[in-house]
Structure formats: structure tokens, C-alpha cells
Amino acid sequence: MTTHITLSKRALALTSSAIREILKVTERPEVVSFAGGLPSPATFPVERMREASNRVLTDAPHAALQYGPTEGFLPLREWVAAHLTRNGAEVSPGRVLITTGSQQGLDLLGKALIDEGSKVLVETPSYLGALQAFSLFQPNFVPMASDGQGIQTDALDADTLDGARFMYCLPNFQNPTGRRLPLERRKALVERAAGAGVPVVEDDPYGELYYSGAPLPSLLSFNPEGGVYMGSFSKVLAPGLRLGYVVAPEPLFAKLVQAKQASDLHTPSFSQRMVHAVIQDGFLDQHIPVIRDLYARQCALMMAALEKHFPAEAKWDRPEGGMFIWVTLPEGIDTGELLLKAIAQNVAFVPGAPFFAGNPMRNTLRLSFVTVPAEKIDAGMEVLGNLVKAEIAALQVAA
Amino acid sequence: MTTHITLSKRALALTSSAIREILKVTERPEVVSFAGGLPSPATFPVERMREASNRVLTDAPHAALQYGPTEGFLPLREWVAAHLTRNGAEVSPGRVLITTGSQQGLDLLGKALIDEGSKVLVETPSYLGALQAFSLFQPNFVPMASDGQGIQTDALDADTLDGARFMYCLPNFQNPTGRRLPLERRKALVERAAGAGVPVVEDDPYGELYYSGAPLPSLLSFNPEGGVYMGSFSKVLAPGLRLGYVVAPEPLFAKLVQAKQASDLHTPSFSQRMVHAVIQDGFLDQHIPVIRDLYARQCALMMAALEKHFPAEAKWDRPEGGMFIWVTLPEGIDTGELLLKAIAQNVAFVPGAPFFAGNPMRNTLRLSFVTVPAEKIDAGMEVLGNLVKAEIAALQVAA
Incomplete structure (x- = not known):
């Protein structure tokens, strides 16, 4: 038929x-x-993963295989909050949503923040997967002027910022350019965005992968109550488990949770517990x-x-x-x-x-x-x- | 700030x-x-899951922990196609998309098929999670008259069907009513929908859970080339792995794959391989x-x-x-x-x-x-x- x-x-x-x-x-x-x-599979801690999966299926098999809370496995949320707090942005576990890979965070943000025609500020160039995820909600992308150091914060004038639903930024070793936004620009970016009332969405899958020296402070650390931050276990552990997280302020957080519930109920309980078992003792x-x-x-x-x-x-x-x-x-x-x-x-x-x-x-x-x-x-x-x-x-x- | x-x-x-x-x-x-x-955790095959996870992390650790194809792990797609074909609906693996739980299939169908105000036919009552997933795309829900046996196919007149983007059906032991649509109504439903050019979306998480006798043929089996079918491992294995699948004809299938890529790149490689290892020898x-x-x-x-x-x-x-x-x-x-x-x-x-x-x-x-x-x-x-x-x-x- x-x-x-x-x-x-x-x-x-x-x-x-x-x-x-x-x-x-x-x-x-x-x-x-x-x-x-793709990250290098040579770095995947296979033996630890196997130990962790055995431990989870021994210690908590029913919980690991059953439906779980939409927000995520609480000890993993607590780990993320502690990790970000240690890195300079004070975050409570109640603001951490575990996602099915960082990519899902982009989909949820699109759902919660983008109407057809909404202005969304993006870097020039920006992460292709984010452009694809947001595109489904039919925004009006407005590229921000960028140079070899990333977003040119001097060019973030009132006209550019006016009415934007959010600003999407990858300050650390951006995909595709590898650029890192300098400290002064980070401060200026957060200030200008906040001054114009535009939320900053910081996507940070590569932040830990600096080759030497110390990391720069996250955009979130300059505005821990008001920023959205996205992280991932894909580049520091393994991407095949599809584990990421979003940190967001209320009332956005509650909407992201509702959108996630409609999207996949929750991220797999088993892999959340497995990753928590791998990292809980400071392995990373x-x-x-x-x-x-x-x-x-x-x-x-x-x-x-x-x-x-x-x-x-x-x-x-x-x-x-x-x-x-x-x-x-x-x-x-x-x-x-x-x-x-x-x-x-x-x-x-x-x-x-x-x-x-x-x-x-x-x-x-x-x-x-x-x-x-x-x-x-x-x-x-x-x-x-x-x-x-x-x-x-x-x-x-x-x- | x-x-x-x-x-x-x-x-x-x-x-x-x-x-x-x-x-x-x-x-x-x-x-x-x-x-x-929730399904009963008493039925979760914990020991087999542990064996399977060990086997996967021994035989193919890098592939299991690495990014994978958006469509899903091919042997698992082949298993699904063979399973549905055995149950009377001839399906090729190329039409099977593995999803992050069956709930994600609903989100992807919403993305691919619903514009603001699109007419979507649903049962009276229907699965709450589907109403929530579709709602994000702002459809106009039109309830189909239903009785103790499910959808009243006699009432599916031209007016009801006209212009509907799709008809959402749960023919087996529906959540929430437990109803099973009788054989004659199944045939009539597929015929009337096809006659009006309305795609049938069949959501079937409970189809295998009949208490006695034999299962009724799926709606898909009456129109294997034209129907959309959604299945899940949540109720026959364990929900904590979040594994489901959607079967769809072209060109819808290609759009669902693109939407999935934007939504979470792919379903976790590790859990797909683990479930395949559990079920490949006929365990179910x-x-x-x-x-x-x-x-x-x-x-x-x-x-x-x-x-x-x-x-x-x-x-x-x-x-x-x-x-x-x-x-x-x-x-x-x-x-x-x-x-x-x-x-x-x-x-x-x-x-x-x-x-x-x-x-x-x-x-x-x-x-x-x-x-x-x-x-x-x-x-x-x-x-x-x-x-x-x-x-x-x-x-x-x-x-």
C-alpha cells in the first residue's frame, strides 16, 4: 500500500x-x-571500564538496569558539581542535568530557547553539530566576528547583542579551529553578554585537554549563577557511552529537565553508574x-x-x-x-x-x-x- | 550577574x-x-548482562567505547529486522534505526513529521509520554473514538483522517488501558489509513507480553513498506540501557537519521553491543x-x-x-x-x-x-x- x-x-x-x-x-x-x-581509542581505560561494569552489576544491578531519574544519577551529578566548583565555578548538584552525550544538551537548549526566527549568536566558524542541532528549531543565526583568538569581544556591540536568545561559545580549543579565547576576552564577553541580558551558553568538551601550563577560567566562573555550561566525558574518558552534562540556572533548568523527559526519559542508568564507578576516586x-x-x-x-x-x-x-x-x-x-x-x-x-x-x-x-x-x-x-x-x-x- | x-x-x-x-x-x-x-527487576538477566559486558569489553573494547554510526550497531539492526520478519512483517536492516529508548523514537518522529498546528490522530486515551514528546512540536491532537477494544475503526471517517500527518497507535496492551486491538480492527485501521494516505505509527513496547495464546499480527505486517513501527528492549530485557528502535520507510527514514544525529549523534555503542551479545543466540x-x-x-x-x-x-x-x-x-x-x-x-x-x-x-x-x-x-x-x-x-x- x-x-x-x-x-x-x-x-x-x-x-x-x-x-x-x-x-x-x-x-x-x-x-x-x-x-x-574522534578521540584516540589508545587512551580508553578498558580495564577500569570492565572492573566498573562488573562492580555496578554486582553492587546495584537492579538500579543500574531499571528506569532512573530524568535529572541523572545523583552521585554523578554531585561529582560534576564538585569538579566544576574545584575549577572555580561554584555549582550545586541540583543545577546539573546528565545528558545523552553533550550533543543532547544542544538539542535540549534548542527546544527550550529557540522559536522560529529567534536570534542566536554563534562564533565564526562554530561547531557543526551545534549548528545542526539548533537548526531543527529554525533560528536566525547571527555570526559574531572572530579572529585567530576567537570571538572579538570589542565587536560585541548593542546591535549584535540586542534580542539574542543566547550566545553559543566554545572558549577552549574550539572545534573546528582549535582556538582558545584569552582571559581578557572571557571577562569582556561575560560582561557584555550580561549587560545586554543575553545568556552565555559555554560548550566545553575540550577544556581539560591543554598541553601545558594551566587552564583558563571558564566563562561560567565569571557568572556561576547565570551561565549555561556544557561538559562531556567523551574526550576525557570515552565517547561510546554518550555521557555529557548541562549546568543551567532556574527556570531554564526545569524546562531542560521536562524537555529531556520528552526526549529520552533519562540517560542510561547503567552507563552513568559505570562512569561514576570509574571516576569517583580521582581517576581522571x-x-x-x-x-x-x-x-x-x-x-x-x-x-x-x-x-x-x-x-x-x-x-x-x-x-x-x-x-x-x-x-x-x-x-x-x-x-x-x-x-x-x-x-x-x-x-x-x-x-x-x-x-x-x-x-x-x-x-x-x-x-x-x-x-x-x-x-x-x-x-x-x-x-x-x-x-x-x-x-x-x-x-x-x-x- | x-x-x-x-x-x-x-x-x-x-x-x-x-x-x-x-x-x-x-x-x-x-x-x-x-x-x-516500571518492569519487574526480578526479570532482569543480571548474570547474562555481566557476561555480555565482559565479552564486549574483551572482544571489541575500542569499538564499544568509540563513537559509532548514527543508524546503530549493524548486527543489532540485523537482529531487529530478522525478529520483525519472523513475526510477519518483512523488514530490511537498512530501515531500522536504533534509538535511545523508544521515547527517543517519539521525539524524532515529532521532529520529522510535526509542524505547529499539524493534525495528529491519537487514541482515547493514549500514552502520556507520546503526548509529551509530540507536544514539543505543537501539533493539533485529534483524538480518535475508542472503546474497550481500542480504536473504533468504523468511526475513522474521511473527516477524521483528512490531512492528518500520522495516526499514533498502540495496538498491544496499550499504556494506560491494557487494551489489545482485535484482528479485524487492525486490518480495517491499516486499510482506512492507507486509503486516506495517512501513515500509521505503531508503538509496540508490550507486544511480546501476551499471557497466553499467540500474538496478533502487527499493523506493520499489513503494510510492511509503508508503516512506521517502534519497538523497545525496555520491557523484554531492561529499561536502564535505554534501547529502542524505529522502522520507517524512505524518505522518512533518512530524515529520522538526520534528526537523530542532531539529537544525540548515536545511541551508546557499548549498550548496543551488550544487548546484542545478550540476545544474539535466541535468549529472548x-x-x-x-x-x-x-x-x-x-x-x-x-x-x-x-x-x-x-x-x-x-x-x-x-x-x-x-x-x-x-x-x-x-x-x-x-x-x-x-x-x-x-x-x-x-x-x-x-x-x-x-x-x-x-x-x-x-x-x-x-x-x-x-x-x-x-x-x-x-x-x-x-x-x-x-x-x-x-x-x-x-x-x-x-x-
Whole structure:
């Protein structure tokens, strides 16, 4: 029997990503992929996970396998609150909502804060997954001017801020640019947003992954009563458990809980208890430095390969943490087309255009280095560097 | 610093449930609660879960802890397709989307199919969680006439069907009524819906929980190419893993996948693999009969207690499966008020009103029996029966 399905306007507006389709070939083992956004599985604490899962299924099997509270497993909420408080933003467990990955936090914020046409301020560029999550609620994205250090807070004028439902920020080692917002800009950003009555939504999956020195204070720490903060266990433990959290003030918190109840009732009880069993005794204090060191080493290899193989016309910054390097090529080069040529030579990356809410810079690209075998980095970057040189030469011939 | 948060229209329309607050007291151990919608933890196969989790973390730890495909773990999708095909609806794995509990399937369907004001047909009464999930997308609910056997298919006229985005049905042991839609009505329903071009969304968490005899064919089996089907592992295995699935035709399937990607990227890899490890060798064929037997015994105790303690003016049907009994009291009795009196005597149930999308029948209530200790059923029902008798007596005095 035929069935006629009428899709919602928001579903019709969803476009399938051509890049996603292209990048499926990167799963072939012969491809050197700088395209991944995945943490390195070498850092997953498998043995501890197994111990924790056994412990949970021994100590509290029925609770771990039964429905649980929408807000999350209380001891895990308490851990998050204590962790954030230790990092300088005083948070109570009653303000912590455990989510099914940090991505769900974005969906819930979209549900609670965005009407069709609502103004939402985003970075230039911003995290693609957030743009997708918010898009379902049909906002009017307004990109904030950004430079190599992130949001240009001087440009946050009354016009830009006026009437915005919220400002979405990734101050630490942003996906895709790897940028970290400097201390002075953090203060200025929170002040200007608060002055205009615009809530700041701080998405911070990479904040712990600084390569050296000390972390910068979170945006939340400048306004612990008024900010929204999103964290994740994906990059410091393992993403396959899908565990994140949102911290929000009332009355938003209550609405997020109601929206979550409608969305998936609650995050799996078993994985919440398992992660709590893994981290409760301070494990992350020993574990995260291992991840930092690995990523710093991989980043150094990438930097060396960039210097060696990329031409002077290409620009990039040295990340101070996280998983990504952002490269800007001369104008006129389309990295979407460059990707096709790279894949023909078994090298992959992510073109920058989809990360822009407004006018895309088609001459940008994102490189991830954390899952590429160290011995393949130089060879892969050589291929990519040669392709970039050829593109530049072609531009010069055309000019 | 103050932060002014403007909530979305949909968030403002969310109301916190007074009943949910009242029912929090049912967690006190002295309360005999017929309010639960929880499966019995006595049936959770804890030992097999532990074996499975160990096996997964030994055989494929990195894949289990890493990001995975949005559609779900392929062997689990294949299992679902084979299971549904065995039950009479030929389904290919490419049409199966694994969801974070069946509740997420409702959210994704809302995202993909509902615009503000879209007509959505629902049963009278219907599953509260679905009404909540769909409500976030601001549909116009149109209740379908229903009786003790479920949807009255004769009443599904052109006017009712015209322009509906979809029809939401729970044909097996519906929450809250426990009703099962008879075979002839199933055929008629699928035919009338298809004739009017209205997609049928079949929500089937309880279909396997028939107490005796054989299951009735699914609505999907009458239209395998055109129907949407939702299933869950919550009631046949354990809800704390939050695993469900949606089967949908193209182009809806692709939109559901995109919506899911924006909502939580994917359902936890670890729990998908764990459940697959538990069920792959046919475990559910031995396990589900154990659940059926337990629930049939508990239901029989409830039936006996209803006959013994409830007055002739109260009406109910004998469920043929599932977890719920629906009781209708004489008009004029408000079960919301009855609940307060019952809780004062340490007995709880769920009033029927919130399950209605249209005019609520305030004289109805839902009783669940699966988690109540057998030895407490009679005493709890005696309290409730006496309260009902008192209400009826008071009505008669007033009249």
C-alpha cells in the first residue's frame, strides 16, 4: 500500500551532507585521515571500564538496569558539581542535568530557547553539530566576528547583542579551529553578554585537554549563577557511552529537565553508574594528563609536518590544546574540491565551509591529528602539502 | 550577574506534572504502589548482562567505547529486522534505526513529521509520554473514538483522517488501558489509513507480553513498506540501557537519521553491543516466557483483588497481556482527588486524566501490578476499594 508522508518544514530543511558521504571512504585502511573528530581509542581505560561494569552489576544491578531519574544519577551529578566548583565555578548538584552525550544538551537548549526566527549568536566558524542541532528549531543565526583568538569581544556591540536568545561559545580549543579565547576576552564577553541580558551558553568538551601550563577560567566562573555550561566525558574518558552534562540556572533548568523527559526519559542508568564507578576516586586526575601528553606529541608531529610540507601562503596557528588545527589557504582555493583530489591520493581532511553559519570561507580546512598513526603523519601531510602547492600554482597561472 | 532568559513558546507550554510530584511519595517503602510503569527487576538477566559486558569489553573494547554510526550497531539492526520478519512483517536492516529508548523514537518522529498546528490522530486515551514528546512540536491532537477494544475503526471517517500527518497507535496492551486491538480492527485501521494516505505509527513496547495464546499480527505486517513501527528492549530485557528502535520507510527514514544525529549523534555503542551479545543466540525466546508468566500471575492476583474489593459500579477489562489495568469509576468521581486520599493511606495509582489529549475522563485510573509484591496486592486493593466505595456513597448522598 502506498503511504504519503508529509515531512515537517524543519525536516525538509535538513540537508544531507555531501561531505559526510565523501568522508565515508576514509574508513578504508589505506586512507590517512586527518578528518576524524574522534578521540584516540589508545587512551580508553578498558580495564577500569570492565572492573566498573562488573562492580555496578554486582553492587546495584537492579538500579543500574531499571528506569532512573530524568535529572541523572545523583552521585554523578554531585561529582560534576564538585569538579566544576574545584575549577572555580561554584555549582550545586541540583543545577546539573546528565545528558545523552553533550550533543543532547544542544538539542535540549534548542527546544527550550529557540522559536522560529529567534536570534542566536554563534562564533565564526562554530561547531557543526551545534549548528545542526539548533537548526531543527529554525533560528536566525547571527555570526559574531572572530579572529585567530576567537570571538572579538570589542565587536560585541548593542546591535549584535540586542534580542539574542543566547550566545553559543566554545572558549577552549574550539572545534573546528582549535582556538582558545584569552582571559581578557572571557571577562569582556561575560560582561557584555550580561549587560545586554543575553545568556552565555559555554560548550566545553575540550577544556581539560591543554598541553601545558594551566587552564583558563571558564566563562561560567565569571557568572556561576547565570551561565549555561556544557561538559562531556567523551574526550576525557570515552565517547561510546554518550555521557555529557548541562549546568543551567532556574527556570531554564526545569524546562531542560521536562524537555529531556520528552526526549529520552533519562540517560542510561547503567552507563552513568559505570562512569561514576570509574571516576569517583580521582581517576581522571591521573588519566587526563596521559591524554594531554599523547595529543601534544601528535600535535607537535603535525606542526613539524605543516612547516615542512605546506607552502608559506597557507596560514595556521599552533593549538595550545585539543584535537584540531585550522588552516587557511589563499582565497580562491575551494577546499571542498581539494578534498576530492586528496581522497584520490588516499588522504582526507574536513573542508571548513560547513562550520560557518553565515558566509563560508571556502579556503579553510580542519585537520585532526589524534587518531592518525604517528608514522603516517608526515607522508599524509606531504601529499596534502603538494596538492595545496599545486592549487596555489594553478591560481597564479589563472591570475 | 543577572541573566534574562527568554524561553521558547514550546518550553513555556510545558507544564510540570502535579501528579508526578505527588507520586514521588510512592518511593517510600511503606507505600503500596500500583502507580509504577516500571518492569519487574526480578526479570532482569543480571548474570547474562555481566557476561555480555565482559565479552564486549574483551572482544571489541575500542569499538564499544568509540563513537559509532548514527543508524546503530549493524548486527543489532540485523537482529531487529530478522525478529520483525519472523513475526510477519518483512523488514530490511537498512530501515531500522536504533534509538535511545523508544521515547527517543517519539521525539524524532515529532521532529520529522510535526509542524505547529499539524493534525495528529491519537487514541482515547493514549500514552502520556507520546503526548509529551509530540507536544514539543505543537501539533493539533485529534483524538480518535475508542472503546474497550481500542480504536473504533468504523468511526475513522474521511473527516477524521483528512490531512492528518500520522495516526499514533498502540495496538498491544496499550499504556494506560491494557487494551489489545482485535484482528479485524487492525486490518480495517491499516486499510482506512492507507486509503486516506495517512501513515500509521505503531508503538509496540508490550507486544511480546501476551499471557497466553499467540500474538496478533502487527499493523506493520499489513503494510510492511509503508508503516512506521517502534519497538523497545525496555520491557523484554531492561529499561536502564535505554534501547529502542524505529522502522520507517524512505524518505522518512533518512530524515529520522538526520534528526537523530542532531539529537544525540548515536545511541551508546557499548549498550548496543551488550544487548546484542545478550540476545544474539535466541535468549529472548527463553526469557520472555518467564516475564509473561510472572506478569500473568500478578495480573490474576489483581483481578481477584478487584473482584473482591471493588464495588459493582466500577468497570474494568481483563488484560490479555502487558502491565496495566484500566478502571472506570462512576461519573462524578475525580481520581485526582481520590489519589490524595489513597496516598494518605499509603496506596498509590495513576489518575487517568493526563492520558487524554482531548476532554479527560476524570473518573478513570491506571493500575500497574508488575512491581507490587504479591503479598501486598490484596491489602492495597482493599484500601483502594474501600475508598472507591466511600466515594460512590458520597455521590449518592449528594444526588
